Amino acid sequence: MADTKIRLRPAKRGFAIVPERLVTGRTLMFLIAIMTFLSSVTLGAVLLVQQSAVGWSADIGRQVTIQIMARPGEVMASNLRSAVALAEATPGVASTRVLSEAEGQALLEPWFGTGFDLSALSIPRLIVVNLSDPKGADIDQLAINLTNAVPGASLDTHDLWRTQLNSMAGTIVVSGLLVFALIVAATVLAVIFSTLGTMASNREIVDVLHFIGASNRFIAGEFQSRFLAIGLQGGILGGGAALVFFFTAGFITGSVLPVQNATQISVFFGQFLPGLYGLFGLVAVVLVIAGLTGLTSRVTVHRFLNRISV
Amino acid sequence: MIEFNEVGLRYGRGPEVLRDLTFAISPGSFHFLTGASGAGKTTLLRLLLLSLSPTRGTIHMFGEDVSVLDQEKRLRLRRRIGIVFQEFRLLDHLTTFENVALPLRVRGEPESAYRANVEELLEWVGLGDRMAVNPALLSGGEKQRAAIARAVIAKPELLLADEPTGNVDPDLSQRLLHLFVELNRMGTTIVLATHARDFLKRFDFPRLELTKDGFSING
Ligand SMILES: Nc1ncnc2c1ncn2[C@@H]1O[C@H](COP(=O)(O)OP(=O)(O)OP(=O)(O)O)[C@@H](O)[C@H]1O
Ligand SMILES: [Mg+2]
Numbered sequence: 001m002a003d004t005k006i007r008l009r010p011a012k013r014g015f016a017i018v019p020e021r022l023v024t025g026r027t028l029m030f031l032i033a034i035m036t037f038l039s040s041v042t043l044g045a046v047l048l049v050q051q052s053a054v055g056w057s058a059d060i061g062r063q064v065t066i067q068i069m070a071r072p073g074e075v076m077a078s079n080l081r082s083a084v085a086l087a088e089a090t091p092g093v094a095s096t097r098v099l100s101e102a103e104g105q106a107l108l109e110p111w112f113g114t115g116f117d118l119s120a121l122s123i124p125r126l127i128v129v130n131l132s133d134p135k136g137a138d139i140d141q142l143a144i145n146l147t148n149a150v151p152g153a154s155l156d157t158h159d160l161w162r163t164q165l166n167s168m169a170g171t172i173v174v175s176g177l178l179v180f181a182l183i184v185a186a187t188v189l190a191v192i193f194s195t196l197g198t199m200a201s202n203r204e205i206v207d208v209l210h211f212i213g214a215s216n217r218f219i220a221g222e223f224q225s226r227f228l229a230i231g232l233q234g235g236i237l238g239g240g241a242a243l244v245f246f247f248t249a250g251f252i253t254g255s256v257l258p259v260q261n262a263t264q265i266s267v268f269f270g271q272f273l274p275g276l277y278g279l280f281g282l283v284a285v286v287l288v289i290a291g292l293t294g295l296t297s298r299v300t301v302h303r304f305l306n307r308i309s310v
Numbered sequence: 311m312i313e314f315n316e317v318g319l320r321y322g323r324g325p326e327v328l329r330d331l332t333f334a335i336s337p338g339s340f341h342f343l344t345g346a347s348g349a350g351k352t353t354l355l356r357l358l359l360l361s362l363s364p365t366r367g368t369i370h371m372f373g374e375d376v377s378v379l380d381q382e383k384r385l386r387l388r389r390r391i392g393i394v395f396q397e398f399r400l401l402d403h404l405t406t407f408e409n410v411a412l413p414l415r416v417r418g419e420p421e422s423a424y425r426a427n428v429e430e431l432l433e434w435v436g437l438g439d440r441m442a443v444n445p446a447l448l449s450g451g452e453k454q455r456a457a458i459a460r461a462v463i464a465k466p467e468l469l470l471a472d473e474p475t476g477n478v479d480p481d482l483s484q485r486l487l488h489l490f491v492e493l494n495r496m497g498t499t500i501v502l503a504t505h506a507r508d509f510l511k512r513f514d515f516p517r518l519e520l521t522k523d524g525f526s527i528n529g
Binding site: 014015017019204205207208209210211212213214215216218 | 359361381385388389393399401403404408411412413415416417418420421460464
């Protein structure tokens with residue numbers, strides 16, 4: 001984008017007094033672009049983790065599992081039948097499915113490997129209970145009924161898993177926000193640094209303007225609108241790069257990975273494509289960073305002018 | 311208009327560059343400021359421009375004690391003063407036109423209001439065909455004329471000029487001096503620092519003289 005085009009005051013006010021190409025302008029522009037990119041990606045990741053966690057948590061909540069341990073003197077088949085009957089009699093349960101022994105063993109394969117003979121271990125049999133109404137289902141009652149009526153039966157609601165998932169997601173979200181805050185702080189510091197450098201290297205302009213009757217307000221306005229323009233350019237560049245990054249990441253998970261893995265990844269990581277909210281978020285990040293640049297440089301320029309006060 | 315009372319000035323911990331300056335300049339007058347190189351002419355003009363504060367004594371300008379000016383008042387006074395710097399101090403990233411228009415631009419005037427005036431003045435100092443050129447590309451004498459044009463464009467009540475004829479041939483320096491005399495006739499108070507003896511002979515204006523022994527005002 002041509003940097004002459006962002007003019008925040010009407011052009012009829014006259015020619016630009018601050019050089020279009022400030023000594024530090026380009027450096028600052030790239031710095032802000034990088035900071036905007038990092039902020040966007042950080043916030044994107046935070047959003048992704050947070051939304052995915054909510055999604056998984058809800059998915060997991062829609063299922064409970066009944067485990068029945070083999071007990072000496074008990075007939076597994078009839079225990080399975082009574083457990084299924086109890087489960088299906090519970091309000092809010094949609095369906096049940098008894099996993100075969102082979103399926104149960106298959107679930108353990110990742111831990112033991114394929115060659116391991118699991119039949120010797122007498123692993124528990126599993127019944128997957130799908131809930132149509134996770135909130136309304138009386139799971140507690142089902143658990144009590146199971147322990148009373150079916151020896152060796154227990155109910156796993158995955159609560160532990162969900163709690164761990166939520167606390168992990170929470171940790172990631174908080175860390176992400178902390179990183180975001182640090183990036184913003186670093187941006188502010190860099191803008192202060194660069195503004196002071198720019199003012200010092202343009203000291204002759206500032207002095208001459210003072211001598212011919214320019215007010216501090218006027219001088220600050222001239223410099224600040226240049227910094228705001230630099231902030232906007234950097235922000236747009238960084239935001240655009242982040243957008244490209246998100247699309248590329250979405251594209252890779254969508255097409256480069258084998259279909260099965262890709263679906264798994266999008267199950268695990270949600271959609272990389274930012275969607276409408278994500279786009280709004282991106283625009284918001286760009287505006288926040290540009291605004292912050294403008295504000296920071298404004299304060300810095302004013303402090304500089306008050307300090308030199310010729 | 312200007313009153314100096316026992317004014318002294320030193321830079322930092324250095325020796326006093328100016329000592330015991332007491333004089334008054336009335337509105338509409340024309341003063342030469344003379345003295346050897348290093349005598350303190352530029353320093354005195356900086357005091358008059360409010361860009362230095364005296365280390366001793368008091369200065370009144372336009373009826374105000376300059377030691378107690380706040381930013382707002384200092385700005386108001388500055389806008390009544392025009393200055394031609396010894397080393398011009400034109401801004402190289404602007405065109406000659408823009409440099410000359412700058413005092414009006416910083417006062418918030420729209421370009422449509424001043425364009426004709428600035429062009430007319432540039433024609434008058436002989437820079438009509440150099441308006442769009444960067445000052446860095448101007449000759450010494452052209453820079454000088456641009457600097458003078460910038461100093462007078464906003465019609466100051468007090469015009470300070472530091473060696474404004476130092477870089478030009480005798481002919482041009484005569485013309486420039488006549489420009490200052492003309493401005494003075496129209497009411498501008500002028501303080502003009504110069505070495506040029508022929509000026510001093512030809513025009514019978516009072517002289518502020520800075521010498522090794524001190525300060526005197528003659529004429
Ligand atoms: N910013 C400064 N800091 C310290 N000393 C200075 C400064 N400016 C000028 N001086 C000293 O003050 C003295 C007067 O300098 P000034 O520039 O006023 O002389 P001048 O009369 O204008 O000389 P010239 O005719 O060569 O322009 C000189 O000795 C100079 O070295
Ligand atoms: Mg000098």
